[in-house]
Structures are given as C-alpha cells and as structure tokens.
Amino acid sequence: MCAELKNEESIFYEALEIESSEMRSTYLKMACGDDTNLLARVKALLAVQEKERSILEDAVPFLGRNLQAAPVTEGTGTVIGNYKLLEQIGEGGMAVVYMAEQERPVRRKVALKIIKLGMDTKQVIARFEAERQALAMMDHPNIARVFDAGTTEAGRPYFVMELVKGISITEYCDKNRLGTRERLKLFIQICNAVKHAHQKGIIHRDLKPTNVMVTLHDGIPVPKVIDFGIAKATNQRLTEKTMFTRYAQMIGTPAYMSPEQAEMSGLDVDTRTDIYSLGVLLYELLTGTTPFDGERLRSAGYLELQRIIREEEPAKPSTRLSTLGDVLTAVAENRKTNPDLLRKLLKGDLDWIVMKLLEKDRSRRYENTHELALDIQRHLNNEPVTAGSPGVVYYLHKFLRRHKQRVVVVSLVMVVIAALMVVGGMYLRALRATSSAESLRHADALLKAREAFSRQNFDVAKEQLASILDSTHVGREARLLNAKITMNIKGAAAAILPLNDLLEGADRVAGEAHFLMAQAYFQGDPNNAKEISQYHEQWDYHRRRAEELLSGTATFDFLQGMAANAIARKLCFLNQALEKDGQYYDALRERVYLYYAAENYVKMLSDASRMIGIRPENPLGYSLRANALREMSSFNEALEDHRQTIRLSPGEAEPYNQRRHTFMNMGDYEQALADAMKCVSIEPDNLRYHFDVFCAQVALGRYESAVTTHRAIIQHPKANHQLNLNALGAGEPGYHIHMRLQRYAAKYIFDTLAAGRTWHPPQAAPEGPAFWVLNEAADYYQYLSRRARRLVRSGFGGSWSPDGSKLVYSTGAPGFSGLAILDVETGQKKLLAVPGQYAVWSPDGRYIVYNRQRKIMTSAILTDRMRQPEAFDVEELCLIRADGTEEPQPLVYGGHPQWSESGEYLYYQSPSGVMTMRISVEDESAQP
Structure with a gap:
C-alpha cells in the first residue's frame, strides 16, 4: 500500500x-x-x-x-546572508533571480537565485538543488560559476552565482553583424563549455540561445552557458530527491529538443542529446531560423510535435535559406554578406556538419563536442572536415553495380601499373635511403633548435645547430637561425657577419637575411651625422631586396611584425601573416605573448590551443594555455596542460615552477611545495626557486623549515656573502641579496593578498628575522590598501594623462619592459610599445615620450665587413602617438624626459648625465 x-x-x-x-x-x-x-x-x-x-x-x-506588515517574499533591499538584493532580473516557473551585491569578504555584483514562495515541493527543491550542484561541479570560463549557497531565514533554498551581464548569443551576433567565421569562433567556445560539463558528468538538456549569454571581457565577447535547471547526471543522480525523468516526461524546449528527448520511450538520454541541441543552435546562428518552424511547433498538438521532431528530416541550412523569402536579405545583412554569398558559405562543410549534428539516430552524430569543435576549426582552417556528404558511399556502390565488367578490366590495368610503380619505387628508395635518413636527422635537429629558440633557450638551440650549420639539407636555415640567436644575445650589430653569408640567392632564407640586415642598420643608426647617410643607404638597399623576395608572403608580414615597436602595428602584421597562413606557428606564438601581456586571456587561450593543434609535441603551446587557464581560474584544466608540458620538457625546471604557481593560486600548498623543491633540485643556483620553497613552507605553517630555507638562501654562493641585517647600505655585505628578497616578497605578498588569500595560517603569524621581508611587505600592502587601490599587478614609472583618466606606465622589469596604458575608469589595459620605459604624457595628451635602450654600431662595420663588430648600449628618447597608431619616432640620445609647459619643448638629460638639454618637438630640423 x-x-x-x-x-x-x-x-x-x-x-x-x-x-x-x-x-x-x-x-x-x-x-x-x-x-x-x-x-x-x-x-x-x-x-x-x-x-x-x-x-x-x-x-x-x-x-x-x-497582512501588509507580514512580508511574504524577498524584494529589493532585502539582505540574505552576505547579499543585498538590488533588483529582480529574471523569473522562471520555480525560482526568481535577483541582482545582488555581495558585501563581504569581497564587494561585487552577483546573481542570487531563490525558490519562489509556495514552490518548495520536494520535486522543485530536488530540481533546484540539482542545478546548484551541476554548476558547483564545473569550473570553466564559458560557464557561469557558483560562489555560495544557503537557505533564507524562512528556510527557502538559494544559491549565488556569477552575474552574467549580456544578451543571448543570437541577439549579440545579429546586433553586432558578426560574419560566419566570427559566429563559428564563438560557437567553438560553447562546444568547449559543454565538453567541460560532459566531462563532469552533466548533460544540460536545454541548450538554446537564451541559455547562452554573451558578455564582454575587456571588449572581447565571451559566451557563457547558463541555466542548468533541468541538467542530468550521466553516472549518478545530482540529488537523492526525485528528478523529473522517472516517467519519461518531456524535458526541454521543443525547437531545440533531440528526437530521443521527444520520444518519451524510456530511452535514457546521454550527452548526444546536447550535441543535437548544439546542432539546432548552430543552424540558427548560420541561417537565422531553427530547423523546424517555431510557429508550426507551437501550434502542433503534443503527438504531432513528437512526430515532427522524431520523423521529419530538416532541410540543409543552405537549402533552408531559399525558403526565407524577403527575410533572407536581412539575415544576410546581419552576417555582413549577401544572400547568394551566404548560401555559398553554407554549402559543403557547414551543411554537412550541421546535418551530422541533427541526425535522428544519435549513433550517427558526433561522438562528443570535442570532435565537433575540431571539425569547426578544420573548416575555419580550410582543412577537410570529418563530416561528409552522406550519399558518397551509396552513389559509388550504385556506380560499381551498373558498370561491373568495365570496373573489372580497369582494376586489372591498375594492378599492373601499381606493381610497376612499387618496383620502381623500391629501386629509387634504395638509392635515396642514406641521404633521406641524414636529411630527416638534420631536419629534426633544426626543428628542436627552433623550438628551443621560441622558448628563448638559446644555449640549447645553439647545441642543436652546432652539427648542422654546414648541412647540405638544412644548412642555410640553420645558419639563419644561428644569426637570429646572435642578434638576440649580442644585438643587431653582431649578426651582420653571419647574415652576410646568406644574402646570395633568391630564396626565403635570402629574403629573411636581407630583412634582418635592414633591421640591423636601422637599429644601429649611429649618433654621427656623417655616417647616417651611409647607414641609411644600407638599410634602404636591404629593405628593398627583402620586399622583392618576400612581398606578399606570410613570412614578410611576420618579419615586419617582429620589427615593429608599436603594438597595434605589430598585432596588425601578425594578423595579416595568419590570414595568409593559418598554420604559421611563429606568428601564433608571438600573438599569444602579446595577448598574455595585454591580459587578454580568452584570445590567448584560443591561440595557444591552435599552437597545440599545429605542434602537439611542442611543450610551449601547453605551457601558454595552462597560464591562460590559470589566469581565468580554470585550475583543473590548467593542471592537465602543466602535466603535458612537464612530460614534453624532461629535465627542465620552469614547467614545474609554472605548475607550482597554479597550485599556490588554488591554495594547494603541499603540491606547490613539492614542485618548488623539484625546481631547486634541477636548478640549485636559482635563488628564486629557493624563495618559492620558503613561501610554500610559510603558507603551510612550517616555520622551522622556512627558517632553514631562508638561511640557505642568504648563505648561498650566488648570494656572494651572508646577509648583514644590521648594516644594509649599498656597499655593505648582504645588500644585494636583501634587495632581491624584498622584490620577491613584495610581488608575492601583494599578489596573494589582492587575490583574497592568506600567506600564512591564520592561527599563528610567523615571527623572527627570517620573516621580516614578508611581514614588511604585508604591512606595506595593508598601509597602501587603506589609502589607495591597486591599479596594475606589475608596473613602474607611471605618468597621468592631462585629464587624469589614463595612466601610461612601464610593464615588466626595468631594462626588459614595454609601455602600457590603463583606462582607470574601465580598468582596460592596452599595450602601446615595446621596448620602452619611463614614459611621460605631453601636455595636450596627443603624444607620449619615453626611453628606449638600443645597441649602436661603430662605423667599422661600413669599412670592414669581415670584422666582427662590437656595439654599445645607449638610451634613446622616442615619441609615439598616444593612440598607438603609428611607429614611434626616435628623437635624440638621452634620458629622463620632461615636457615644457607649452608642450613645444622637451627637456632631457644628456647621455653623459652631466647636462640638461632641450629640443623642439615641433621643429624637425631643430638641434639640441
């Protein structure tokens, strides 16, 4: 009973x-x-x-x-836990969503979802709890995160999640008139989010445009998957409560529902139901409509609705466009194209991909979202997709049956030809075997050298090149790379001699050599009016030869990007190179570095993934993607990429150090300590790694071990002599190591406290001389926090724009820095130029003057090409437009610039440092 x-x-x-x-x-x-x-x-x-x-x-x-005095529900102004409700922003059948303000421990806007009054049945609570658990299980940049959960004083459950300020993906794409490529790039991010959910054992079951919101991060569109209200676990129940699937109830939105969802046969839905819904979403992104007419589905009876979804085959996207009539023009305009071109864009790959997603038989769909994302990326890269026309095998079979006798004859002829080709091929392979094996070995060594060069591991690169510089297979490429290494280590002047040997010929190597020669003469321009014209002649000759040999190629765009100082121009050239060659690994790598410096982690993540796709055995792509994921707080995915980096970089310390950084951000100090100690075992002379061990020990409360580590640091041979805490003048013992520890400590403590973490166990703060640098940094951070707010994580030498809305500053470290501009109100950061430091804004706000270090060649290079030239470092003042649209113009050698009040003159210190000079900025012919 x-x-x-x-x-x-x-x-x-x-x-x-x-x-x-x-x-x-x-x-x-x-x-x-x-x-x-x-x-x-x-x-x-x-x-x-x-x-x-x-x-x-x-x-x-x-x-x-x-009963006016008895509140029956929450509203604006109500405080629930640490959250004050600001306004209602959404309402569903079982719950209400409010924008709320979190007041502690950090102040931020959040979304608070609470069950409606009177809706707290067992089933509704089960569904609500399932959504909370589904979101809490996931940590992905394209999925709204859960921050907190609890119950109100009245006992009604609620949970707090990331506030997604945005609009649906279809509305965003149409509003911004995104082309097909841009839409597909956003769609790949959605695939990655759904992949993450599936890996966590969660099926969304209601993927549709209103559940994929697009918000802007630093001006970059980021799609966010929301509303896991009817999510389902693949391997276990999300809660012990009753879910709505026991009696095969229809769950989801009909237009986006898979046939198995509509069938209500008791067939358990799996991740492929989400893949079908992604197909409907992609169909709508491409055509502006769903596979089945929405009005028809809404007016259909229940059984008819089931029949349509289960049995009717939708038209291909390109075919569906023809049925849109007058609407088609608007659809095409929203995609920045015309109807005819849109149909051509969809025919082929995109038709095949979408129709594979919409297969009635789920076994014929993509097995998972990863395969789907790869196929989309293949289409974007103009590579063959795995989804193909379903009729190819069928038509081939029919052809063979119709022409059976002819096929037999042709087959016999082909067998004879094939046999002759095999015999001939074996003979040729025998002749070439020795040469081919050597060629492969040399090519492999060159590839390893290039990979080491890309990581700026110049010693390893030179070791790989040593045996192949005279190779008949890759010798010229090896010598070109060797010249680039010389240029990086010793400056442009030192590369002149090795580049001279590569100028003959008309191949790519000669073109690159001419380009680098032009760069060397341009950068090495002497501070001598008599020699300037000679240098200019050499620069102009090599520039023109490089353009003749490389113009119109991705290589030429890449080289121009590498030579550019203005970041906007550098990025423009890299983009052009990648448009010409989507597999240009070096261009992708440099663009990733720019995105990293600009803190544009979404684009950095995308390009790093492309690097992995091009060279899956190169650890650099995994390392850069791990860094992007860490900055986006996707720690578990970052750890997987760290693991790959370590696997592919045996014997290197830095991959362990990067993983240590991630573990520290996660608060997993045991694992962080293990990685820090691994770094020390590999590079015992690197004092920074010893300091990382010290910090991890302090975070774990192991103060005695930390004291021992601190003593080892200051007594290390690289520290020269023991730290004298009582006498710390610049010439006193221990001064330099103490200053270095102060820098390490300030960066570590500021980053840790700004992230809301503690640097030691709260129950017992460390005391004693070993911990002075950390306590000192923590006190200083608290002192500054009471009086100001932190604008950037790393920088120095700031200068305010005249209106006070922007700050130009040096990012990086002195001597190895670039310029960046921060919009204080929006928090957006824009890279301006590299290299550069100590910038000052002009009084009218149009220009920025800054210091740039460069190596200057002596005139000996003009008279004796066989002589290895020496170069010397100087400081140069450069002028750049504040909007960064043009290359910076060199003004004069000197430092410490200051503008006159009118902005007409620039005061600076002479290279010798003994005189203050003045030069007119407006008169190009003016002399200091």
Whole structure:
C-alpha cells in the first residue's frame, strides 16, 4: 500500500510541473497505464489543487490589505546572508533571480537565485538543488560559476552565482553583424563549455540561445552557458530527491529538443542529446531560423510535435535559406554578406556538419563536442572536415553495380601499373635511403633548435645547430637561425657577419637575411651625422631586396611584425601573416605573448590551443594555455596542460615552477611545495626557486623549515656573502641579496593578498628575522590598501594623462619592459610599445615620450665587413602617438624626459648625465 501511495504522490507532483493540459493528459495516461483507479485518484488530487490555487488567487487582494506588515517574499533591499538584493532580473516557473551585491569578504555584483514562495515541493527543491550542484561541479570560463549557497531565514533554498551581464548569443551576433567565421569562433567556445560539463558528468538538456549569454571581457565577447535547471547526471543522480525523468516526461524546449528527448520511450538520454541541441543552435546562428518552424511547433498538438521532431528530416541550412523569402536579405545583412554569398558559405562543410549534428539516430552524430569543435576549426582552417556528404558511399556502390565488367578490366590495368610503380619505387628508395635518413636527422635537429629558440633557450638551440650549420639539407636555415640567436644575445650589430653569408640567392632564407640586415642598420643608426647617410643607404638597399623576395608572403608580414615597436602595428602584421597562413606557428606564438601581456586571456587561450593543434609535441603551446587557464581560474584544466608540458620538457625546471604557481593560486600548498623543491633540485643556483620553497613552507605553517630555507638562501654562493641585517647600505655585505628578497616578497605578498588569500595560517603569524621581508611587505600592502587601490599587478614609472583618466606606465622589469596604458575608469589595459620605459604624457595628451635602450654600431662595420663588430648600449628618447597608431619616432640620445609647459619643448638629460638639454618637438630640423 505504501508503494502505491508513493507512486500516486510522485505522479501527482510530476503532473503539477506540466502546464499544458494536453501534455499533462498524455503524461498521466503513460504513467498510470491500465490502472484506471490510479488515474482517477491522481486526477482528483489535481482538481483539488487547481481549486485551492484559484481560491488563493482570489484572496490575494484581501491578504494584501490585511497582512501588509507580514512580508511574504524577498524584494529589493532585502539582505540574505552576505547579499543585498538590488533588483529582480529574471523569473522562471520555480525560482526568481535577483541582482545582488555581495558585501563581504569581497564587494561585487552577483546573481542570487531563490525558490519562489509556495514552490518548495520536494520535486522543485530536488530540481533546484540539482542545478546548484551541476554548476558547483564545473569550473570553466564559458560557464557561469557558483560562489555560495544557503537557505533564507524562512528556510527557502538559494544559491549565488556569477552575474552574467549580456544578451543571448543570437541577439549579440545579429546586433553586432558578426560574419560566419566570427559566429563559428564563438560557437567553438560553447562546444568547449559543454565538453567541460560532459566531462563532469552533466548533460544540460536545454541548450538554446537564451541559455547562452554573451558578455564582454575587456571588449572581447565571451559566451557563457547558463541555466542548468533541468541538467542530468550521466553516472549518478545530482540529488537523492526525485528528478523529473522517472516517467519519461518531456524535458526541454521543443525547437531545440533531440528526437530521443521527444520520444518519451524510456530511452535514457546521454550527452548526444546536447550535441543535437548544439546542432539546432548552430543552424540558427548560420541561417537565422531553427530547423523546424517555431510557429508550426507551437501550434502542433503534443503527438504531432513528437512526430515532427522524431520523423521529419530538416532541410540543409543552405537549402533552408531559399525558403526565407524577403527575410533572407536581412539575415544576410546581419552576417555582413549577401544572400547568394551566404548560401555559398553554407554549402559543403557547414551543411554537412550541421546535418551530422541533427541526425535522428544519435549513433550517427558526433561522438562528443570535442570532435565537433575540431571539425569547426578544420573548416575555419580550410582543412577537410570529418563530416561528409552522406550519399558518397551509396552513389559509388550504385556506380560499381551498373558498370561491373568495365570496373573489372580497369582494376586489372591498375594492378599492373601499381606493381610497376612499387618496383620502381623500391629501386629509387634504395638509392635515396642514406641521404633521406641524414636529411630527416638534420631536419629534426633544426626543428628542436627552433623550438628551443621560441622558448628563448638559446644555449640549447645553439647545441642543436652546432652539427648542422654546414648541412647540405638544412644548412642555410640553420645558419639563419644561428644569426637570429646572435642578434638576440649580442644585438643587431653582431649578426651582420653571419647574415652576410646568406644574402646570395633568391630564396626565403635570402629574403629573411636581407630583412634582418635592414633591421640591423636601422637599429644601429649611429649618433654621427656623417655616417647616417651611409647607414641609411644600407638599410634602404636591404629593405628593398627583402620586399622583392618576400612581398606578399606570410613570412614578410611576420618579419615586419617582429620589427615593429608599436603594438597595434605589430598585432596588425601578425594578423595579416595568419590570414595568409593559418598554420604559421611563429606568428601564433608571438600573438599569444602579446595577448598574455595585454591580459587578454580568452584570445590567448584560443591561440595557444591552435599552437597545440599545429605542434602537439611542442611543450610551449601547453605551457601558454595552462597560464591562460590559470589566469581565468580554470585550475583543473590548467593542471592537465602543466602535466603535458612537464612530460614534453624532461629535465627542465620552469614547467614545474609554472605548475607550482597554479597550485599556490588554488591554495594547494603541499603540491606547490613539492614542485618548488623539484625546481631547486634541477636548478640549485636559482635563488628564486629557493624563495618559492620558503613561501610554500610559510603558507603551510612550517616555520622551522622556512627558517632553514631562508638561511640557505642568504648563505648561498650566488648570494656572494651572508646577509648583514644590521648594516644594509649599498656597499655593505648582504645588500644585494636583501634587495632581491624584498622584490620577491613584495610581488608575492601583494599578489596573494589582492587575490583574497592568506600567506600564512591564520592561527599563528610567523615571527623572527627570517620573516621580516614578508611581514614588511604585508604591512606595506595593508598601509597602501587603506589609502589607495591597486591599479596594475606589475608596473613602474607611471605618468597621468592631462585629464587624469589614463595612466601610461612601464610593464615588466626595468631594462626588459614595454609601455602600457590603463583606462582607470574601465580598468582596460592596452599595450602601446615595446621596448620602452619611463614614459611621460605631453601636455595636450596627443603624444607620449619615453626611453628606449638600443645597441649602436661603430662605423667599422661600413669599412670592414669581415670584422666582427662590437656595439654599445645607449638610451634613446622616442615619441609615439598616444593612440598607438603609428611607429614611434626616435628623437635624440638621452634620458629622463620632461615636457615644457607649452608642450613645444622637451627637456632631457644628456647621455653623459652631466647636462640638461632641450629640443623642439615641433621643429624637425631643430638641434639640441
């Protein structure tokens, strides 16, 4: 009897959730089967429920007049836990969503979702709890995160999640008139988010445009998957409560629903139901409409709705466009194209991909979202996609059957030809075997050298090149790379001699050599009017030869990007190179570095993934992607990439150090300590690694071990001599190591406290001389926090714009820095130029003057090409437009610039440092 009552109650609560009377009736017939008594009892309960709801609705005005003092629900201004409700921003059948302000421990805007008053049935609470758990299990930049959960004083559950300020993906794409490529790039991010959910065992089951919002991060569109309200676990229940799938109730939105969802046959849905919904979403992004007409689905009866979704084949996207009539023009305009071109864009790859997603038989769809994302990326890279025309095999089979005799004859001829080719091929391979093996070895050494060069590991690169500089296979490429290494280590002047040997010929190597020669003469321009014209002649000659040999190639764009100082121009050239060659690894790498410096982690993540796709055995792509994921707080995914980096970089310390950084951000100090100690074991002379061990020990509260580590640092041979804490003048023992520890400590403490973490266990702060640098940094951070707010994580030498809205500053470290501009109001950071430091804004706000270090060649290079030239360092003042649209112009050698009040003159210190000079900025012919 108890089982019967429980069954009756469950069916009753399930039926309550179905608003459509027709769908409710169909569900009851399926759930109750032939048990007419059970059906009658449930219908009676539902009738009573409807009557009670009607009475309550009629009584609302009376209750409002007589019970005004008794609040029945939350509203604007209500405080729930640490959250103050600001305004209602959403409402569903079971819950209300508010924008709220979190007041502690950090102040931020959040979204707070709470069950509606009177909706706290067991089933609704189960569904609500399932959504909270589903979100809490996931940590991905394209999925709204859960921050907190609890119950109100009245006992109603709520949870707090990331506030996504945005609009639906279809609305965003149309509003901003995104082309097909841009839409596909956003769609790949959605695929990655759904992949993450599936890896966590979560099926969304209601993917549609309104559940994919697009918000802007630093001006970059980022899609966010939201509303896991009907999510389902693949391997276990999300809660122990009853979910809405027990009796095969239809869950989801009909237009985006997979056939197995609509079937209600008891067939368990799996991750491929989300893949189908992604197909509908992609269909709509491409065509502006869904596979089945929305109005037709809404007007169809329940059984007809099921039939359409289960049985009717939708038209291909390119075919569907032809049925849109007058609407097609607007659809094409929203995609920055015309109807004919849009149809051509969709025919082929995109038709095949979408139709594979929309297969009725789920076994014929993509197996997972990773395969789908790869196919989309292949299309973007103009590579063959795995989805193909479904009729190819069928038509081939028919052809063979129609022409059986001819095919037999042709096959015999082909066998004979193939046999001859095999014999000939074996003979040729025998002749070339020795040469081919050597060629492969040399090519492999060159590849390893290039990879080491890309990581700026110049010693390893030179080791790899040593044996192949005279190779008949890759010798010229090896010598070109060797010249680039020389240029990086010793400056442009030192590369002149090795580059001279590569100028003959008309191949790519000669073109690059001419380009680098032009760069060397341009950078090495002497401070001597008599020599300037000679240098200019050499620069102009090599520039023109490089353009003749490389113009129109991706290599030429890349080299121009590497030579540019203005970041906007550098990025423009790199983009052009990648448009010409989407597989240009070096251009991708440099663009990733720019995105990293600009803190544009979304684009950095995308390009690093492309690097991995091009060279899956190169650790650099994994390392850079791990850094991007760490900055986006996707720690678990970052750890997987760290693991790959370590696997591919045996014997290197830095991959362990990067993983240590991630573990520290996660608060996993045990693992961080293990990685820090691994770094020390590999590079015992690197004092920074010893300091990382010290910090991890302090974070774990192991103060005695930390004291021992601190003593080892200051007594290390690289520290020269023991730290004298009582006498710390610049010439005193221990001064330099103490200053270095102060820099390390300030960066570590400031970053840790700014992130909301503690640097030591709260129950016991460390005391004693070993911890002075850390305590000193923490006190200084607290002192500054009470008086100001932190603008940037790393920088020095700032200068305010005249209106006070922007700050130009040096990012990096002195001597190895670039310039960046921070918009204080929006918090947006824009890179301006590299290299550069100590910038000053002009009084009218149009220009910025800054210091740039460069190596200057002696005139000996002009008269004796066989002589290895020496270069010397000087400081140069450069002028750049504040908007960064043009290359900086060199002004004069000197430092410490200051503008006159009118902005007409620039005062600076002479290279010798003994005189203050003045030069007119407006008169190009003026002399200091």
